[in-house]
Amino acid sequence: MKDVDMLKNHYQDMVKAHSPRNHVVRNSFRAFWVGGTFCAIGEWFNHFYLYHGLNTTQSTSATTISMILIASVLTALNLYDKIGNYAGAGSIVPITGFANSMVSAAMEYKKEGFIYGMGSKMFTISGPVIVFGTIGSIIVGIIYYIL
Numbered sequence: 001m002k003d004v005d006m007l008k009n010h011y012q013d014m015v016k017a018h019s020p021r022n023h024v025v026r027n028s029f030r031a032f033w034v035g036g037t038f039c040a041i042g043e044w045f046n047h048f049y050l051y052h053g054l055n056t057t058q059s060t061s062a063t064t065i066s067m068i069l070i071a072s073v074l075t076a077l078n079l080y081d082k083i084g085n086y087a088g089a090g091s092i093v094p095i096t097g098f099a100n101s102m103v104s105a106a107m108e109y110k111k112e113g114f115i116y117g118m119g120s121k122m123f124t125i126s127g128p129v130i131v132f133g134t135i136g137s138i139i140v141g142i143i144y145y146i147l
Contacts, residue, residue, distance in 0.1 A: 031090030034083065038093045042067050064095060071096035075103040101125040 045066045049059035074080040080100045084091040091097060102122055109121035123130070 027088055030087050033090070034087035035090035035093050038067075038090075038096055041070070042095070067095045068099040071099035072103045075100045076107065080104075098126055098129065101129075 042063055045063040046059050049062045050056070054062060071080060074083065080091070080096075081104075084100075091100075102125070105124045105126070106118040106122040109117035111117060112121075
């Protein structure tokens, strides 16, 4: 019994020695400033479109399209992955992260053709998000209607 306890302690010491260090403060700071920068760029686009005569609804739509375009181009140039490796969760701001997941899946399967490759595999990662987001919104809508 004593040997088993000694082996467990030795194993725990080995795990601690070889496990990578978790830099919570550094990673949180990176996620905060990169995600905040994405949001600030989105706000800049929104104000830019409002300044140039679009109404609020049109400006919001144009901003969304601009952010999707930027994320798609960064993904195609393989820069979004580098941003994601640096920023972690800060790179998955909803619009840009969603665009990245769709474009990266489409790029991965483009060799299989437009229909069986890009068309069918594009929603591999983002499909569950769409499904469960829709189900969640229906449940919230029913609860809202009842209350």
